Structure formats: C-alpha cells, structure tokens
Amino acid sequence: MLIHSNLNATSKNQAQKVCLIHGNIQLTYQEFTQQVEYLAYRLAMQIKKGDKVLVKLASPISQLRYFFGILKAGGACVLMDSSTSEEVCAELLRIHSIHLYIDEKFELPIATALRLPEIHQDNIFFGAISSGSTGTPKLIWRDHQSWTSAFPVQSNVFNISSSDTLYLASALVYTGNLNACMHILSEGGTVVIASSSLPRTWVGEMKTHHVSAIFMVPTNYKILLKAINGPLAQIKSAVTAGAKMDIQTVQRLIKCFPRAKIYEYYGASELGHVSYMSATDLLQHPESVGKAFPGVTLSIDDNLIWVESPYLAPKYRPKATVEDLGRIDTQGYLHLLGRKHGIINTGGIKVIPEQVEAILLQCPGIAEAVVGGIDDSLRGQKVCAWVVKNKVTLMAEDILDFCQKKIRHHYCPRKIIFVDEMPINKNGKIDRKKLKSEEGFF
Numbered sequence: 001m002l003i004h005s006n007l008n009a010t011s012k013n014q015a016q017k018v019c020l021i022h023g024n025i026q027l028t029y030q031e032f033t034q035q036v037e038y039l040a041y042r043l044a045m046q047i048k049k050g051d052k053v054l055v056k057l058a059s060p061i062s063q064l065r066y067f068f069g070i071l072k073a074g075g076a077c078v079l080m081d082s083s084t085s086e087e088v089c090a091e092l093l094r095i096h097s098i099h100l101y102i103d104e105k106f107e108l109p110i111a112t113a114l115r116l117p118e119i120h121q122d123n124i125f126f127g128a129i130s131s132g133s134t135g136t137p138k139l140i141w142r143d144h145q146s147w148t149s150a151f152p153v154q155s156n157v158f159n160i161s162s163s164d165t166l167y168l169a170s171a172l173v174y175t176g177n178l179n180a181c182m183h184i185l186s187e188g189g190t191v192v193i194a195s196s197s198l199p200r201t202w203v204g205e206m207k208t209h210h211v212s213a214i215f216m217v218p219t220n221y222k223i224l225l226k227a228i229n230g231p232l233a234q235i236k237s238a239v240t241a242g243a244k245m246d247i248q249t250v251q252r253l254i255k256c257f258p259r260a261k262i263y264e265y266y267g268a269s270e271l272g273h274v275s276y277m278s279a280t281d282l283l284q285h286p287e288s289v290g291k292a293f294p295g296v297t298l299s300i301d302d303n304l305i306w307v308e309s310p311y312l313a314p315k316y317r318p319k320a321t322v323e324d325l326g327r328i329d330t331q332g333y334l335h336l337l338g339r340k341h342g343i344i345n346t347g348g349i350k351v352i353p354e355q356v357e358a359i360l361l362q363c364p365g366i367a368e369a370v371v372g373g374i375d376d377s378l379r380g381q382k383v384c385a386w387v388v389k390n391k392v393t394l395m396a397e398d399i400l401d402f403c404q405k406k407i408r409h410h411y412c413p414r415k416i417i418f419v420d421e422m423p424i425n426k427n428g429k430i431d432r433k434k435l436k437s438e439e440g441f442f
Contacts, residue, residue: 002071002119002121002144002148014029014188015028015029015030016028016029016030017029017188017190018190019032019185019189019190019191020032020061020064020190020191020193021190021191021192021193021209022059022060022061022192022193022195023195025061027061029188032064032065032068035065036065036068036069036072037069037072038069039065039066039068039069039070039073039108040068040069040070040071040072040073040116041073041112041113041116042108042109042110042111042112042113043069043070043073043075043100043108043109044073044074044113044116044117045109045111045112045113046100046109047070047073047074047075047099047100048074048117049074049075049117049123050074050075050076050123050124051074051075051076051099051100052075052076052077052078052096052097052098052099052100052127053066053070053075053076053077053078053098053099053100053101053102054078054080054089054092054093054098054100054101054102055067055070055077055078055079055080055102055103056080056081056082056084056089056101056102056103056104057082057102057103057104058082058104060171060172060193061193063079063172064172064181066102067079067172071119071125072116072119073113073116073117074116074117074119074123075099075100075125076124076125076126076127076141077125077126077127078092078096078098078126078127078129078139079129079172079173079178080092080129080173081171081173088137089101092137092139096127096139119144120144121143121144121145121148122143122144122145122314123143123144124141124142124143124314125142125143125144126141126142126147126178127139127140127141127142128140128141128142128175128269128313129173129175129269130268130269130270140269140270140313140315141313141314141315142313142314143313143314145310146272146310146311146312146313146314147179147182147272147311148186149295149310149311150183150272150273150293150295150310150311151182151183151186151187153273153293153294153295154183154273155183155187156294157263157276157293157294158213158237158239158261158263159213159236159237159261160183160184160187160189160213160237161187161189162187162188162189163189163212164184164187164189164190164212164213164236164237165189165190165191165192165209165210165211165212165213166180166181166184166189166190166191166192166211166212166213166214166215167192167194167202167205167206167209167211167213167214167215168180168181168191168192168193168194168215168216169194169197169202169216169220169224170194170216170217170220172193174217174242175269176215176217176241176242176267177215180215180239181193184213189213190209192205192206192209192211199223199224199226199227200227202224202227203224203227203228203232206232206234206235207232210234211234211235212234212235212236212237213235213236213237213238213239214235214237214238214239215239215240215241216238216240217240217241217242217243217429218240218242218243218244218245218246218249219243219424219429219430221238221240221245221249221253222249225249225252225253225256228256231255231256231257231258232256232257233258233259234259235257235259235260236259236260236261237260237261237263238253238257238260238261238262238263239262239263239264239265240262240263240264240265241264241265241266241267242429243429243430244264244289244336245264245282246286246361247282247283247286250262250279250282250283251283253279254279261278261279262278262279262282263276263277263278263279264276264277264282264289264290265277265289265290265293266289266290266334266336267293268322268324269313270312270313270315270316270320270322271307271309271311271312271313271316271320271322272309272311272312272313273293273296273309273311274289274292274293274296274298274305274307274309274334275289275290275291275292275293275296275298275334276290276291276293277289277290277291277333281333285331285333287335287358288329288333288334288335289333289334289335289336290333290334291332291333291334292332292334293309293311295309295310295311296308296309296311297309298328298334300326300327300328301321303325303326303327303337304321304323304324304325304326304340305321305322305324305325305326305334305336306319306320306321307319307320307321323339323340323341324336324337324338324339324340325337325338325339325340325352336354337352337354337355338352338353338354338355342354342372344371344372344373344381344382344383345373345380345381346373346376346379346380346381346382346383346410349410349411351373351383351410351411353370353371353372353373353383354371355407355411356371356383356385356403356407356411356412356413357369357370357371357385359403359406359407360385360387360399360403360413362402362406363398363399363402363403364391364394364402365389365390365391365393365394365398366387366388366389366390366394366399367388367389367390368387368388368421368422368430369385369386369387369388370385370386370422370430370432370435371383371384371385371386371413372384372386372432372435374415376414382414382415383411383412383413383414383415384413384414384415384416384417385399385413385415385416385417386417386419386422386435387399387416387417387418387419388418388419388420388421388422389418396416396418399413399416400412400413400416419435422435423435
C-alpha cells in the first residue's frame with residue numbers, strides 16, 4: 001500500500017463521501033483527489049522523484065493538499081509549523097539539501113507535466129520532525145512501507161474502520177496527528193480537524209460531525225474533559241500518545257466515553273509504534289507504557305530499549321534505540337525510565353527526571369510537575385522542579401518533606417519553582433524549552 005493509494009475513489013459512494021472537514025471547508029474524496037492531482041502535475045514541473053520539499057502553510061487543508069501532491073509527484077514532504085522562523089527554515093533547506101520551499105507566497109507553475117513518476121513502497125515520502133530535538137529540528141526520513149504496514153494493525157488494535165469519523169485537535173506537524181490522519185484516510189473514513197483551540201468548539205464539532213474516534217495527546221484530553229458536560233456515547237475509539245496518561249484522566253475518559261475503547265501507545269519518529277495498552281492496562285499498570293505493539297520485538301541492553309519491527313524508519317533498520325532507558329517486567333510490560341541524555345548528574349549521582357516527576361505527582365496538592373537539571377557550582381547540576389499546584393496552601397517545604405520520605409536525599413529537588421500553568425507547544429506537549437527560556441534554567 002502507498003500513502004496516497006486510497007485517495008483514488010473506487011466507487012461512486014466513496015467518491016462522494018466527505019474525507020476532510022475543517023471549519024466551513026468540507027471536501028469529498030473525489031474533490032480532494034482532483035485537487036491533489038492538479039497540484040501533483042504542476043509540482044512535477046519543478047521537482048523530480050526523490051526531491052525533498054519543505055511546506056510551511058497555515059491551513060491544515062492546504063498542508064494536506066500539498067503533502068499528497070508532493071507524494072504523487074514523487075517528492076518527499078516536510079511539514080513545518082507556520083510560526084517557524086525563516087532562519088530555521090533556511091537552515092533545514094541547507095542541511096538536508098531541500099529542493100523546494102512552499103510557503104504562502106509560493107506560486108505554482110502554469111505548465112503541466114505529461115505524466116507522474118511511478119511510486120514504490122521503499123520510496124522516501126516524508127521527513128518527520130523529531131520532537132526530542134533542540135535547535136534546528138532533526139528530520140527522520142520515512143518510506144511508505146514503514147507507515148502503511150502499521151495501518152491494518154492500528155485498525156484492529158484501536159477499533160478503527162471506514163465508517164469512523166476521526167477528530168484531531170492539534171497540528172499535523174506533530175507526527176502522531178499526521179499518522180492518525182493518514183490511517184483514517186487509508187481506511188476510507190473521515191477526518192475532522194479542529195477549527196480553533198477552544199475545547200468548547202471541539203465538543204461542538206464532535207457532536208455536529210458525529211465524531212466516533214479521537215486522537216489527542218494527554219494534555220488536550222485534559223482540556224477537552226473540562227468542556228464536556230455529559231457522556232459522549234458516539235465515541236468508540238479514543239487514542240493517545242506523546243506523553244504518559246495519568247490515572248485520573250483515564251478514569252474521567254471512561255466516564256465521558258462509556259462505549260469507547262481507550263488506548264495509549266508509545267512510539268517515536270524513528271521507530272513508529274513501539275508498545276500499547278488499553279484503559280484496563282493503564283489502571284492496573286499505571287507506570288508502564290504497555291506491551292509490544294503487534295509485529296514489534298522489544299529487548300533491553302545496558303538499560304536501553306531496543307526495537308525491532310517493520311515500522312522502523314529506513315535508516316534505523318533492522319534494530320534501533322532512541323536511547324530511552326527502560327525495563328520489561330515479568331508480565332511483559334515495558335517501563336520507561338527516562339532518556340539517557342536527560343539524566344541529571346548531581347555530584348556524581350545520576351538522577352532520572354521522569355522518576356522524580358512520578359514521585360512529585362503523588363504529592364497531595366500537585367497537579368503537574370516537570371523536573372530538570374540546573375547548573376550548580378558545587379555539584380555540577382542540581383535537581384529543579386517546576387510545579388503547578390491545585391492546593392493554594394501547598395509550600396515548597398511540604399513538597400521537600402514529601403520527597404524525603406519517598407526517595408533518596410540526592411534525588412530530591414533542591415529548587416522548586418511554582419508556575420500557574422505549564423507552557424504547551426503546538427503539539428499539545430509541555431514546552432520544556434520555554435520553561436528554560438523563562439526561568440533561565442533547564
């Protein structure tokens with residue numbers, strides 16, 4: 001299967017079925033296919049098979065039009081957020097020898113190519129932006145088979161079919177959102193992309209468009225839950241990724257989506273899907289990220305998680321690690337222990353931030369917590385915690401006292417910074433870079 005193959009309507013009913021909705025825009029499979037082919041034949045005048053193309057457009061519908069158009073023209077697309085600076089874009093163009101840059105000022109050629117190139121499963125089609133990168137984004141180049149081979153498994157595991165309408169709340173630049181979008185389109189379903197960042201709008205659009213499936217990062221689910229007044233019985237699939245889902249949010253999702261199968265998966269731009277777990281697993285094994293995704297073999301070597309699967313990006317085959325630390329328990333559940341390069345070295349003691357965060361979240365009065373290392377002239381680094389509290393009277397001393405009863409002295413935060421809320425990036429994840437820039441740490 002190729003990423004764009006299912007866009008070609010195979011029946012009259014499929015041709016007239018709506019495939020994309022964003023605000024007042026609704027496109028059928030036939031309309032969208034025609035728009036994509038229009039772009040593809042013109043783009044083929046400027047790019048040849050294998051050329052890389054950077055797309056920086058504000059409209060998600062325009063992003064998808066060009067994404068598929070570039071694929072059909074034989075190119076490999078990189079989607080960038082419209083707020084990305086021109087300096088970063090210029091650096092990406094240089095580092096990756098990107099042939100064409102499409103922004104709001106881009107003008108299509110008038111001439112039309114006579115034919116489009118033949119596309120194969122092993123052709124590169126997409127440059128995924130690694131969420132863990134700093135400075136100039138790291139690009140992970142994917143071929144068709146590394147994504148499409150997972151689609152039938154995703155349908156089975158996440159309870160998705162051609163009859164579903166999927167809701168996406170955040171940017172397609174986030175690989176998880178783009179993957180979910182491509183998956184539902186490959187099934188012949190419908191994708192609704194949020195028209196605003198307001199959760200009340202999300203709920204309204206879910207009801208209006210009879211949404212039956214949702215993909216969101218945990219932060220967006222928390223925002224959504226605040227706007228839901230009663231159960232949404234039409235939801236039959238709710239999937240999350242990108243961060244760990246807490247028990248309280250899982251319990252609320254079960255109440256709000258009583259008929260839904262709720263799943264969390266762990267993956268990476270380099271690795272694809274790695275592990276997954278159901279709501280029942282989430283409640284019974286809250287510190288785990290689940291068992292191996294079908295087709296995946298997991299192993300631990302020197303505390304690093306190694307992945308062997310058909311979903312790996314070409315450069316990372318046949319077996320790879322992104323240097324996540326972990327362990328597999330006796331029941332086969334994978335536990336993430338943090339990132340090898342995120343470890344805090346405080347006076348020779350190695351501290352894994354995620355483990356301290358897990359302890360902090362057990363402290364009464366703490367709603368959210370982020371842990372990182374800050375410079376210390378004596379120890380090299382010391383442990384710092386950024387905390388959002390839901391108890392007004394909570395003090396730093398209370399947190400330190402709680403931690404000292406739970407973990408070793410060297411693991412306890414030496415500095416606690418209270419914030420009103422965690423800054424969130426466009427992917428719905430906590431923006432650790434912003435915490436660093438605002439506080440001068442991290």
